[in-house]
Amino acid sequence: MAEASYPEELLYHADHDWARVDGEVATFGITWFAQDALGEVVFFDPPEVGTSVTAGEFYAEVESVKAVSDVIAPLSGEIVEVNTGLADTPEAINEAPYDGGWMIKVKLSDPGEADGLLDRDTYVGGLQ
Amino acid sequence: MTSRTLKRTSLFGCHRDAGARLVAFAGWEMPVQYADGVGAEHLAVRGAAGIFDVSHMGEVEVSGPGAEAFLQRLHSNDVTRMSIGSAQYSLLCDEHGGVLDDLFTYRLAPDRYLTVTNASNHDADVAWLRAHADGFDVEITDAIDSYAMLAVQGPIARELVQAIADGPLPARMTAAKGIVVGREALICGTGYTGEDGVELLVDPDDAPALWEEIVRRGAVPAGLAARDTLRLEACFHLYGNDLSTERGPIEAGLGWACKEDTDFIGSAAVRAMREAGPAEKLVPFKLTGPGIARAGNLVAGGGEVTSGTHSPSLGIGIGLAYLPAARATEGERFEIDVRGKAREGVVVRKPIYTKETDG
Numbered sequence: 001m002a003e004a005s006y007p008e009e010l011l012y013h014a015d016h017d018w019a020r021v022d023g024e025v026a027t028f029g030i031t032w033f034a035q036d037a038l039g040e041v042v043f044f045d046p047p048e049v050g051t052s053v054t055a056g057e058f059y060a061e062v063e064s065v066k067a068v069s070d071v072i073a074p075l076s077g078e079i080v081e082v083n084t085g086l087a088d089t090p091e092a093i094n095e096a097p098y099d100g101g102w103m104i105k106v107k108l109s110d111p112g113e114a115d116g117l118l119d120r121d122t123y124v125g126g127l128q
Numbered sequence: 129m130t131s132r133t134l135k136r137t138s139l140f141g142c143h144r145d146a147g148a149r150l151v152a153f154a155g156w157e158m159p160v161q162y163a164d165g166v167g168a169e170h171l172a173v174r175g176a177a178g179i180f181d182v183s184h185m186g187e188v189e190v191s192g193p194g195a196e197a198f199l200q201r202l203h204s205n206d207v208t209r210m211s212i213g214s215a216q217y218s219l220l221c222d223e224h225g226g227v228l229d230d231l232f233t234y235r236l237a238p239d240r241y242l243t244v245t246n247a248s249n250h251d252a253d254v255a256w257l258r259a260h261a262d263g264f265d266v267e268i269t270d271a272i273d274s275y276a277m278l279a280v281q282g283p284i285a286r287e288l289v290q291a292i293a294d295g296p297l298p299a300r301m302t303a304a305k306g307i308v309v310g311r312e313a314l315i316c317g318t319g320y321t322g323e324d325g326v327e328l329l330v331d332p333d334d335a336p337a338l339w340e341e342i343v344r345r346g347a348v349p350a351g352l353a354a355r356d357t358l359r360l361e362a363c364f365h366l367y368g369n370d371l372s373t374e375r376g377p378i379e380a381g382l383g384w385a386c387k388e389d390t391d392f393i394g395s396a397a398v399r400a401m402r403e404a405g406p407a408e409k410l411v412p413f414k415l416t417g418p419g420i421a422r423a424g425n426l427v428a429g430g431g432e433v434t435s436g437t438h439s440p441s442l443g444i445g446i447g448l449a450y451l452p453a454a455r456a457t458e459g460e461r462f463e464i465d466v467r468g469k470a471r472e473g474v475v476v477r478k479p480i481y482t483k484e485t486d487g
Contacts, residue, residue, distance in 0.1 A: 039161065040167050042420070042438040045418070045469075063420045065166045065437060065438050066356075068420070068422065
């Protein structure tokens with residue numbers, strides 16, 4: 001998407017990742033800023049369902065034409081689903097970073113960790 | 129990145145107006161891509177025409193009665209084979225046969241040659257030439273500030289430039305002076321994309337008007353990222369990745385550009401390597417599965433990737449790798465350590481992509 005956007009209802013990690021928390025499951029992805037900095041994403045290497053992710057540590061790699069980048073987990077837990085559609089259409093990460101470009105769903109091990117994430121305005125303020 | 133320390137080409141304003149993303153490259157602030165992105169730019173060059181600002185590349189003029197003998201001593205190729213108006217690819221080697229730079233040289237007049245250098249090597253190249261000029265009746269002029277360089281590349285690039293030129297364009301691997309949009313230009317039938325096209329060497333002050341007219345006529349501005357994916361599909365070497373002083377021309381598959389009988393600096397080492405056979409050879413490869421290998425990734429059993437990217441034309445990972453000579457044969461499969469994951473590469477014929485072979 002050409003225009004920067006940062007949905008109000010998401011929580012943000014300063015490394016340009018977002019989490020959509022729904023009860024004890026959260027969906028993760030990268031922000032508009034992150035996909036814009038990467039340029040055209042051409043490959044997403046998903047982790048395996050059932051593996052654990054730790055807040056602040058990387059769980060996947062995303063590749064643009066020019067570079068590879070780590071994707072950081074904003075919260076800890078066990079992966080319950082990965083976006084397999086990204087194998088065929090990694091460009092969804094650019095085109096719809098908060099919708100079709102989601103990366104994994106995680107069953108949270110410590111939902112209280114969400115208190116440490118940033119709200120939209122704080123995250124966007126940090127981009128200036 | 130402090131842009132004040134970076135040099136800007138005369139086309140900087142054009143890039144900014146076109147929505148370029150600018151990056152530091154070899155001391156220059158250059159467009160890596162424009163608003164539509166590297167994929168669209170790459171495909172525009174393959175399908176129609178793109179225009180690149182390559183003014184960061186250096187130029188050196190060598191002139192005088194000793195120019196031919198001097199370049200014959202410095203360049204790996206046979207300079208005496210150059211007719212007036214011809215272009216020649218050559219290497220600049222050190223005494224050990226290591227590659228200092230790879231060069232395109234144009235013979236402008238009987239005693240006058242213009243050589244295009246890589247931006248990152250330009251100052252060292254000029255110093256190297258000057259340090260080896262004793263005994264030759266030549267004048268060596270660092271001409272980097274005298275020229276802007278535009279590359280117009282793609283199947284309709286010639287047609288597009290022909291429409292704004294005052295005479296027939298020079299054939300491939302030749303160069304001629306001409307007038308383009310009312311400005312003097314050295315028009316060269318060369319490029320770095322695997323497509324037909326021309327490169328225009330012009331006064332930096334004239335470059336923006338040429339750029340704007342060529343873009344207005346349909347060439348898509350293309351940045352360094354597309355230049356890299358295009359050259360890699362075509363299997364052209366990139367100095368600093370595929371070429372260095374650590375490896376020689378024979379390993380790099382550039383023996384064709386070395387004529388050891390001319391006694392160029394480094395020729396003894398190159399001859400010895402050619403006769404003995406190199407331990408490693410540079411080969412083009414494709415990945416057989418998902419992923420992208422990058423420069424620096426190691427090959428299981430020996431060797432390394434020196435260039436790697438995602439091919440916008442093929443939609444897969446491609447690259448150039450040095451492999452042990454015994455494995456450097458078409459069809460050979462090998463394992464690359466891509467950040468801890470094993471990815472399989474297969475040696476392919478070069479170029480990795482052409483419209484003729486891949487539709």
